[in-house]
Amino acid sequence: MNGSGGGEKQSVGAKATRARTVVVEGDKGNSGSLKPQNTSWEAPACWYEPRTSPKELKALMKKYEPDKPKKKKETNPLDPVDHDEIARKIQGQAQGFVGEYYQVDKYKNYNLDKQGKGMFWEGVPNPNKKNDPKANDCMKHAIWVDKGETPDVPNAISPKVLAEYAYDELPIPGTDVEISPKDKQTVNLKTWVWLDKAKFKPVTVRAELPGTGLWAETKAEPYALTLEPGTTDADTYPASGKCVIEHGSIGEPYTKGNSNQTPPCGLTYHRATQGGGSFPLKATLTWKVSWNGTDGAGDDLPEGSYDETRNITVREVQSIVR
Incomplete structure (x- = not known):
């Protein structure tokens, strides 16, 4: 899928912050950043x-x-430039x-x-x-x-400011959903969609300002997957296209025993793609975000999302063996 969600030296003027972040929970590798669903909100x-x-x-x-000036001596206009004086x-x-x-x-x-x-x-x-x-x-x-x-x-530094700073540091995995059938879909055949439990877990980032006792931990938890088939000639399950977490997971892996059942999360295409084309299946995972910090402070932050798109080819076949 293609993602859309990515020794000290004194000086005068704007300096690099002393605030530091560390991933407490989650995999920093191959991750992206949340896009706040509240478009008017942004980290400071x-x-x-x-x-x-x-x-x-x-x-x-x-x-x-x-440096203290050296004892002056008589100067001659033809003498070399006094670089010490300039310095x-x-x-x-x-x-x-x-x-x-x-x-x-x-x-x-x-x-x-x-x-x-x-x-x-x-x-x-x-x-x-x-x-x-x-x-x-x-x-x-x-x-x-x-x-x-x-x-x-x-924006004087505070646990809340640190929490908002950590928001952009949350290591969000790509929304690479599992689907069955895996490669080519078939007209009027239900497609099952789910998320890998091992991959989609809560992620947490801790931000702190050394020497001040100020800290905050910002946590994001996945809770809903929204499917957009890329065509109006398709049904989604549920009808809203929004699959929420149930029993700790989003969607359910397909097994041969449930081929005639309706998937808790999935879709059905009713028209085949033509001329080597495809339908852009967009999967958007929404994450709830909250924080806690120094002296028991804490609150919610805007929900965020990360979406990816997979090109789906749909063929016209009367029957299929999975």
Whole structure:
């Protein structure tokens, strides 16, 4: 099926987030991303998080401090360019830029008297949305925040923000359904459709921000498969085309003993494909998503879906032996 659902160095400006994700449950290999069914919802493109301590800020300012000028000597217009002097000027400009970014003039001695009692918070982009224009929305300069408090800015890091970040990291397997007959379908013959129990299990991703105690686990569970035959000359079972989980599975594998029964999940084509053509059978698996995190926080997130399409050839045969 073809899927549609995919050593630290200090610097000034937008930095990579310290938030990290890890797959707790699920197979990261050969997986895609959920498409939220609520089209107005999306994970944040950026957020604010604690980044720099007073000691780190002082060290950063020291790093960009210009070297002391050497004793001046009489210069001659024909002398070579004084590259050391140029370097000192560039260093001085860099230090000034760093100081302006961190607004050091607002804090006495870099807030060293508050070391261990707070951090400078800064805006960082969601690593999954670096090219999203909204990733530039968190551009306020470094903000001092006392320990245990949260700055009054949109998308300050929280368990919910971490949970939404983890949403895009959920390893969703492709919706590769099992069908019987497997290869070519026959007009007016019921086709059974089901999902492999071993493959379609809940998946969970944990996101955390080291050093803060903030964490969240986002979990997705498959619960309904929707079939679209690709033609109006077909029936689906159930009639809505939506197969829900029953007894822990979606659909039921075909066996020779139930050839005359109606499948709990499946379809029947009433017209053959012509001229080597095919019908695009679209299978969309819907996942319920929820999260829990620090201090018992938790809630639901928008349901998501992942769909794949298989080209089905239907032939005109009066009878068939499976």
